[in-house]
Amino acid sequence: MTAILESLPALLIEPIVRAALIEDLGRAGDITTRAVIPAAARLEGVIAARQPGVVAGIAVAQIAFVLLDPTIGFAIEKPDGARVGKNEIVAQISGPAQGILTAERVALNFLCRLSGIATATARLVDAVKPHRAKITCTRKTTPGLRLLEKHAVRAGGGINHRFGLDDAILIKDNHIAVAGGIGPAVERARAAIGHLVKIEIEVDTLDQLEEALGLPVDTVLLDNMDPEMLARAVKMVDGRMATEASGRITEATVQAIAAAGVDYISSGWITHSAPILDLGLDV
Secondary structure (H helix, E strand, O other): OOOOOOOOOHHHHHHHHHHHHHHHHOOOOOHHHHHHOOOOOEEEEEEEEOOOEEOOOHHHHHHHHHHHOOOOEEEEOOOOOOEEOOOOEEEEEEEEHHHHHHHHHHHHHHHHHHHHHHHHHHHHHHHOOOOOOEEEOOOOOOOOOHHHHHHHHHHOOOEOOOOOOOOOEEEOHHHHHHHOOHHHHHHHHHHHOOOOOOEEEEEOOHHHHHHHOOOOOOEEEEEOOOHHHHHHHHHHHOOOOEEEEEOOOOOOOHHHHHHOOOOEEEOOHHHHOOOOOOEEEEO
8 A cells, every 4th residue: 555645844835836826827816716706705615536546746735725815724635645536535625715716726737747646656666566676756857846746756655766966976878978988987976976975877788787887886777678688687786786777667568677676667757747637626
């Protein structure tokens, strides 16, 4: 079962949500709601799942409503990381109708998008359960939303890769080409970093892997290798460093890749191509 996950601090979420609300409100605010709904009108409703999945971003939705009107009541029924079935209630909402209807789209945009990522992640996590591999994300996130999307990956039972360019060294094929080879690239990287920074190097062939095995590297990224080659690579590494498989990882391919024995499987699909989870506000 997917673990329940604590929400991110509101201090980190609020600027992202505030920017989205400002974008949606435009120059004159919600002219439809102001014209149609009396200022004194109140409503009670629920946010419900239209399909099964994993919730992520519930606190983000809550902040969207409260930023519009602090008097809006929002009771979370399903926290981040909770699995929901079709028609299950995710949250109860009540208060001034104008504020709720104005914030609705932004709140649901975040909630549906993040829950979709959590659901896609959970599918991969479930698919590899018989094996040792852990599912991790990449930097292929929506610009400005990486904090939230990586949180959604954790809600789905995955783990996080780098958050940015500054928290680990990942030497990729273009770095190797410009640096003049794997050896020079690793040598320069090791000389430039402190003792707490890890080095990962990407290899495309078993010959490159053989060279990397003699270098001070923490993790090897086995890029775009088929399951048979991955199994040979894992045997070559023999526990001397962590192994990570990457390249077009989807629900259709992940189980065979996990069976090769890698430690980690990184997937950009879970963030850049996950379909939304359909959730809606029912009044």
